Amino acid sequence: MASDLKVFSGRSNRPLAENIAAELGKPLGHCEIKVFSDGEMWVKYSENVRGCDVFLVQSTNPPAENLLELLIMIDAAKRASARKIAAVIPYFGYARQDRKDQPRVSITAKLIANLITEAGADRVITMDLHAPQIQGFFDIPVDHLYSSAVLVKYFKDNPIENLAVASPDVGGIKMARAYAKRLEAELVVIDKRRPKQNDAEVMNIIGDVKGKNILIIDDLIDTGGTLVNAVVALQEAGAKDVFAAATHPVLSGSAIERINKSNLKKIVVTDTLPMNVQSPKIEVETIAQLFGEAIKRTFKHQSISSLFDIDKG
Secondary structure (H helix, E strand, O other), X not given: OOOOEEEXXXXXXXXXXXXXXXXXXXXXOOEEEEEOOOOOEEEEEOOOOOOOEEEEEOOOOOOOHHHHHHHHHHHHHHHOOOOEEEEEEOOOOOOOOXXXXXXXXXXXXXXXXXXXXXXXXXXXXXXXXXXXXXXXXXXXXXXXXXXHHHHXXXXXXXXXXXXXXXXXXXXXXXXXXXXXXXXXXXXXXXXXXXXXXXXXXXXXXEOOOOOOEEEEEEEEEOOOHHHHHHHHHHHHOOOOOEEEEEEEEOOOOOHHHHHHHOOEEEEEEEOOOOOOOOOOOEEEEOOHHHHHHHHHHHHOOOOOHHHHHHHOO
């Protein structure tokens, strides 16, 4: 591969960045990131990036320093005369506020898109946005990768008998339908009401779950409340074992404790975010190869959408 492709990492998920670089057969670039005593960040590339295609791997999950770090890295690369700058954001934080659904609230997904663009990024590569329309918030190209290429393969290699795939809400039907189709399973929808943030109440289950093993599909697991409530409702409706798959293991607050106490059989997640706390019920599949291939194809001006024929139809 040409020598003018360079991959650098912020501090949000360095192990994933190292694995992506390994998939590309290249060392991870050297970048100094320091924090002054007052919390101010300082970034310096320790190698020449002039005329290079620079790929910056950094998720924008809280704390907000992760986002700010990415913006500073983009700005530093731009001022160092990088030819192209791609923000590789495995987990795009602040995506859940994607519309003005109440008076006097911010649309943070649009705000973050503006910040990344204004900082100087030429392209964004991300995975399983909470709302696919966020791609349209950017005025630069966005390559939207799908973890289903990895997770569907996992469940094909580890099949579950008498399976039905469940969407935890109406908004996730399209994703769940894609899994159900590829796994040759029935589709179930859980109709829920959310009275306030991080609080979900299951209302109705649409579809027959009696005697079936259920696989719940979601883009992220935050507090685990939605997931655990769904397990209770499904088993009360006659479901047997309940499994789950999610791209982004946010797992905030008491999520791990809640999951460990639940009747969930297993959760399969990806490494878009680092797993700082372990659980015997959670298994992690890497998406480094997928991001590595996307970076390689971007650099060579090849199609990325052809990687995801699995999600068509």
